[in-house]
Amino acid sequence: LHDKAIIRLDADEVALLLDFVENCGNELSGQALNYYKKTKDRDLAILTLLLGTGIRVSECVGLDLTDVDFKNNGITVTRKGGNQMVVYFGVEVEKALKHYIEGDRKAATPLSGHENALFLSTQKRRMGIQAVENMVKKYARQVTPTKKITPHKLRSTYGTSLYKETGDIYLVADVLGHKDVNTTKKHYAAIDEDRRRKAASAVKLRES
Template identity: 65%
Template sequence: MDNLTYHQQKYIENTKKLRSILETLPSFTKDYFRAIEPTTSTKTRISYAYDLRVFFFFLRESNSYFRNKETSQIKLSDLDLLQPTDIEEYLEFLKVYEGLDGKIQKNDERGIHRKFSSLRSFYLYYSKRRMIQNNPTVVLDMPKLHQREIIRLDYDEVAELLDLVEFGGENLTGMKKIYFEKNKVRNLAIFTLLLGTGIRVSECVGLDINDIDFKNNRIKVIRKGGKEDYVYFGEEVENALQNYLEVSRSLIHPVTGHENALFLSIQKKRMTVKAIENLVSEHAKQITSFKHITPHKLRSTYGTNLYRETGDIYLVAEVLGHNDVNTTRKHYAALDEDRKRLAAKAVKLRE
């Protein structure tokens, strides 16, 4: 797998992971996952598989008919036995339950919404093909989702965060100071790139050196679903990337198989999503204790700033790689209220 790209390697890893999860589900479920393969990513199918595993666990825990069955013994015809009340009990079960490992699992309204959506899609596949007669999921309404406020950094917090990444805190000593000096150029490039382009953390991790085009000031990214796209960057991002490549990256001899990776860990391997999430969290909590800042919140910060500067929701959707502009509009609706308030002050009746 040495000559494969990051995204090709992740596809292989996720495919293997999906197959292992499917081995824990009833055999008939494989038909469903084959059917949705052309329209979903492996990551999405893994999420669906985990959701269905919870559903079958619920049936064995809560329904007397299924209690003495192994998951592998459940048949497609068994789905016909379930009524809307069974699905309502499942949704209630999802709020708090004890998993197979004995740990307490919880789902908020978004977790419940997603798991019900997965189950609906699952049932719909078999009912459309008339392989089952009963679909209790269509009787129930989708759980309501309350709009969440966008968590983002303000202008002064962005500047403070970048200063911290570049110059370090006041109390750096010992190994922390050594680690800071060793990685500050790389870290500044990562933070500047995330805040200056709004790319996803997975897109950042997947970048290779040859994905950067300084002639046109753009990077090539692989979006959700495997779509290739170009994202343009400004002077600050250009300077941070150039500095990293010249001062830091050029001195590292990567581990075999990671030669092309743009951002490398101290182990000289491609950085992981988790590593960058930890990096962002570690720095951001020194800036604000009231906001839980993740790489996705840096993406929201960029999207907010772009919308404030341009007022063009279609541009924001395109740059962020949203397939549906309504997704973007939903997230930035609060900013429209700010613009409406400005309109109220724009017209003077008496000078």
């Protein structure tokens, strides 16, 4: 089992984070405000996607425009080891992605070789892993200063929510792209503790 507790966002912190990205422009001015306006829809799309699908940051920056399928609400990601898989997303992710793709992404003129990239940097190139990590840290610091939140922590947040909702460790392993379900079990064993405690009061021996 894990020696250290998994750091993840609680449900209210997820909402706070997304609200903050949507509205923090009110507190900015000058150059910071200009930069925020340029990147807001993209950043919101990335954060919503990471929190709503649990994909890895490497999978996120590797996405092309053609990997997004709004007909079935799925994205084709290239997993570790190179195999491809469709990961499905819900309405919130759909909304954030559409808003970005039909707005800022459509208006952008990418540099040569970066035309297909879904997420572009302000230099009009495909965003790199480091850029997404910095962006996540920048926003998360404002919302949860005591937790060090990285894109991987957003993945853990998603995995935790999915496991709590479904109780299906095999589904969680599959969606997260874990080759071995034991990897998943190791990470989410702490949640099982809570469930085991509930078992203690679930069975009534005598009606009171």
